[in-house]
Amino acid sequence: xxxxxxxxxYVYSDEDELELExxxxxxxxxxxxxxxxxxxxxxxxxxxxxxxxGKRLQDGTYTLIxxxxxxxxxxAKAREVSxxxxxxxxxxxxxxxxxxxxxxxxxxxxxxxPEKVSSRCGVDKWTGGCEGSTASSLDSDVALPPAPSGGxxxxxxxLEVPASEALTAPCGHSFxxxxxxxYLANKIDEGSSCVHATCPEDKCTxxxxxxxxxxxxxxxxxxxxxxxxxxxxxxxxxxKELRWCPAPNCGKVVRAGACVASVKCxxxxxxxxxxxxxxxxxxxxxxxxxxxxWAEKCQNESETANWILANTKRCPxxxxxxxxxxxxxxxxxxxxxxxFCWMCMGDWSEHGASTGGYYKCNKFDPxxxxxxxxxxxxxxxxxxxxxxxxxxxxxxDQAQKFAVKQLEATEKRMVxxxxxxxxxxxxxxxxxxxxxxxxxxxRALKSTYIFGYYLDPSATKQRELFENLxxxxxxxxxxxxxxxxxxxxxxDRTEVVNITRVxxxxxxxxxxxxxxxxxxxxxxxxxxxxxxxxxx
Amino acid sequence: MADKGRIKKELTELSRDTxxxxxxxxxxxxxxxxxxxxxxxxxxxxxxxxxxxxxSIPRGYPFEPPKMKFLTKIWHPNISSQTGAICLDILKDQxxxxxxxxxxxxxxxxxxxxxxxxxxxxxxVATMYKQDPAKFRQTAKFWxxxxxxxxxxxxxxxxxxVEMGFSRDRAVAALAQAGGDETEAVNKLLxx
Ligand SMILES: [Zn+2]
Ligand SMILES: [Zn+2]
Ligand SMILES: [Zn+2]
Ligand SMILES: [Zn+2]
Ligand SMILES: [Zn+2]
Ligand SMILES: [Zn+2]
Numbered sequence: 001x002x003x004x005x006x007x008x009x010y011v012y013s014d015e016d017e018l019e020l021e022x023x024x025x026x027x028x029x030x031x032x033x034x035x036x037x038x039x040x041x042x043x044x045x046x047x048x049x050x051x052x053x054g055k056r057l058q059d060g061t062y063t064l065i066x067x068x069x070x071x072x073x074x075x076a077k078a079r080e081v082s083x084x085x086x087x088x089x090x091x092x093x094x095x096x097x098x099x100x101x102x103x104x105x106x107x108x109x110x111x112x113x114p115e116k117v118s119s120r121c122g123v124d125k126w127t128g129g130c131e132g133s134t135a136s137s138l139d140s141d142v143a144l145p146p147a148p149s150g151g152x153x154x155x156x157x158x159l160e161v162p163a164s165e166a167l168t169a170p171c172g173h174s175f176x177x178x179x180x181x182x183y184l185a186n187k188i189d190e191g192s193s194c195v196h197a198t199c200p201e202d203k204c205t206x207x208x209x210x211x212x213x214x215x216x217x218x219x220x221x222x223x224x225x226x227x228x229x230x231x232x233x234x235x236x237x238x239x240k241e242l243r244w245c246p247a248p249n250c251g252k253v254v255r256a257g258a259c260v261a262s263v264k265c266x267x268x269x270x271x272x273x274x275x276x277x278x279x280x281x282x283x284x285x286x287x288x289x290x291x292x293x294w295a296e297k298c299q300n301e302s303e304t305a306n307w308i309l310a311n312t313k314r315c316p317x318x319x320x321x322x323x324x325x326x327x328x329x330x331x332x333x334x335x336x337x338x339x340f341c342w343m344c345m346g347d348w349s350e351h352g353a354s355t356g357g358y359y360k361c362n363k364f365d366p367x368x369x370x371x372x373x374x375x376x377x378x379x380x381x382x383x384x385x386x387x388x389x390x391x392x393x394x395x396x397d398q399a400q401k402f403a404v405k406q407l408e409a410t411e412k413r414m415v416x417x418x419x420x421x422x423x424x425x426x427x428x429x430x431x432x433x434x435x436x437x438x439x440x441x442x443r444a445l446k447s448t449y450i451f452g453y454y455l456d457p458s459a460t461k462q463r464e465l466f467e468n469l470x471x472x473x474x475x476x477x478x479x480x481x482x483x484x485x486x487x488x489x490x491x492d493r494t495e496v497v498n499i500t501r502v503x504x505x506x507x508x509x510x511x512x513x514x515x516x517x518x519x520x521x522x523x524x525x526x527x528x529x530x531x532x533x534x535x536x
Numbered sequence: 537m538a539d540k541g542r543i544k545k546e547l548t549e550l551s552r553d554t555x556x557x558x559x560x561x562x563x564x565x566x567x568x569x570x571x572x573x574x575x576x577x578x579x580x581x582x583x584x585x586x587x588x589x590x591x592s593i594p595r596g597y598p599f600e601p602p603k604m605k606f607l608t609k610i611w612h613p614n615i616s617s618q619t620g621a622i623c624l625d626i627l628k629d630q631x632x633x634x635x636x637x638x639x640x641x642x643x644x645x646x647x648x649x650x651x652x653x654x655x656x657x658x659x660x661v662a663t664m665y666k667q668d669p670a671k672f673r674q675t676a677k678f679w680x681x682x683x684x685x686x687x688x689x690x691x692x693x694x695x696x697x698v699e700m701g702f703s704r705d706r707a708v709a710a711l712a713q714a715g716g717d718e719t720e721a722v723n724k725l726l727x728x
Contacts, residue, residue, distance in 0.1 A: 155634040156542070156598060156633045156634060157541065157542055158542060158545045175634075179633070182599055183599050183633055186596055186599035186600065200632055200633045200634055201632060201634050202626075202632035202634045202635050202639075203630075203632070
């Protein structure tokens with residue numbers, strides 16, 4: 001592929017940008033500010049809302065974008081910065097990578113010390129200003145110096161090469177084309193870090209510009225394409241407003257404006273709802289931090305194991321597992337009737353007056369015992385509390401999975417209903433809307449148990465309010481869920497539509513209620529994870 | 537596809553060089569296993585020693601660095617006293633295809649001149665280097681004499697310990713641990 005041909009793919013003019021704005025159709029409001037649905041498109045605001053590139057999406061809206069659009073957005077952002085800093089767009093791209101695609105931080109750091117930033121990024125020897133990049137592509141706007149006219153001895157293969165077969169980076173170091181190809185191909189194989197590849201010369205920090213990548217890898221276009229992919233991936237990974245859909249095998253990219261908490265990979269995507277901030281499944285009303293804490297807590301199953309270890313022991317005689325549920329240390333095995341001391345596991349018959357009396361094992365430090373006893377009691381209480389929340393969290397999680405599976409059946413039922421009522425496709429949409437509402441509610445309810453678990457126990461008022469909202473949403477979700485499973489003959493469309501609407505408003509009430517300030521305490525020291533020895 | 541042509545050229549160039557104090561020998565037919573030697577630089581505790589380094593050429597050479605390891609035991613903060621593994625940037629991420637086996641060996645020689653205890657490979661050695669430079673020098677020198685010199689005459693200390701009835705291996709190990717201090721070595725042997 002010739003360089004000119006390749007360049008064609010990167011042409012990006014002001015016209016394109018306008019076109020993109022026009023094409024932008026599907027901008028959605030996130031569930032927290034109104035459900036993502038077809039109606040959501042109407043929330044699209046002025047021209048600025050949908051503009052790609054450096055311009056912002058309207059706050060609170062988001063959209064699915066194609067890979068090609070991502071590339072255009074990256075280019076637009078680079079060009080914008082290139083004009084501000086009066087550097088080539090390729091150079092701007094490198095500089096933006098340095099600050100994780102934050103133009104603000106780049107401006108701050110670059111304006112403070114342009115030389116330092118440029119040399120740290122390996123672009124201090126790059127020449128070519130912003131003029132070059134606006135007219136042509138991003139990938140050919142950095143000038144490459146000519147190789148020594150008399151040819152050279154390549155410092156990699158040690159062979160003599162004519163100038164026409166050599167490639168020279170902006171630093172002036174030349175190598176033969178074949179070695180350059182091998183060098184960059186090897187960098188590609190090392191993975192995403194290839195975007196930071198420098199000139200092959202020892203200790204040279206000059207970054208290999210895109211134009212040189214193109215020349216060197218023109219014979220292996222699939223490697224060259226990978227280089228481009230890595231650059232775009234870097235842009236997606238580090239741009240705050242972009243995120244890969246985390247659902248397995250989806251690969252769609254979501255672009256969101258400011259204040260978007262969670263987004264749905266739709267339409268045209270897989271339908272998965274996820275958090276724009278942490279990339280996990282959408283989790284309102286719980287915060288990203290609480291969700292992470294909760295996940296760690298749940299993963300740590302040893303917590304339960306610890307409790308069992310602290311509270312159950314084996315009979316020293318027959319090894320039957322014994323759970324202690326009273327405060328008394330005088331144990332009697334239910335299997336073999338062996339009597340022993342819970343504290344020291346010694347024979348109870350040895351615990352006579354000489355050892356301090358039946359109920360005061362002398363091998364036991366009373367001071368420590370009080371501590372340990374209360375620890376264990378606290379551990380038990382804490383575990384019960386955790387299990388209360390976990391059971392309900394888990395219940396909604398299972399129900400959500402069920403509702404997701406139910407979607408398939410719902411599609412079939414929609415066809416059935418349409419045929420039997422001779423209605424239109426729009427007329428049967430309510431079934432799907434209801435089913436999707438159940439999924440959204442289950443997901444949110446799941447998170448309410450994370451939220452509730454970490455809610456400050458002393459904030460009685462807030463807890464009451466929250467639990468009230470939770471209870472309502474739970475009740476309506478169950479009702480709606482039941483309705484969506486009804487046989488079609490007995491289904492009342494109006495009722496389903498109404499209940500869906502009411503449920504939606506309860507969902508929003510709960511999320512905005514929780515967001516408008518219910519105090520939450522972080523997971524401080526967890527008493528249940530502490531190994532405890534004594535009984536309660 | 538390691539470039540055989542380039543390795544051959546490097547070897548020819550190396551065989552002509554008699555001044556730099558480094559040599560390389562081919563150990564396998566495909567020229568992927570080599571063995572290099574460097575001499576201990578003057579004015580260092582390694583002076584007088586000859587260090588054998590195993591060199592393994594990866595498939596991606598010269599775009600990937602050669603793998604090098606000290607075969608000769610050495611007491612140095614950036615080289616493992618146990619395995620001979622080397623901590624040197626140009627053998628890792630700072631490798632450039634414009635570097636060669638020879639330049640890498642010369643860099644190792646330079647490393648012997650100027651250890652970098654802030655980036656240690658062997659924590660025990662690095663700690664001694666920083667906290668007790670005299671003992672470090674003494675130990676490094678003893679290791680040079682014991683492991684890196686042609687044994688045309690047993691060190692007097694080893695002979696005396698062997699005469700006392702300790703096995704040669706144990707005597708060498710104890711002396712190496714004690715940095716050549718004979719009394720300390722005897723105490724070690726007696727208490728173990
Ligand atoms: Zn070459
Ligand atoms: Zn260079
Ligand atoms: Zn998706
Ligand atoms: Zn999150
Ligand atoms: Zn028993
Ligand atoms: Zn007892």
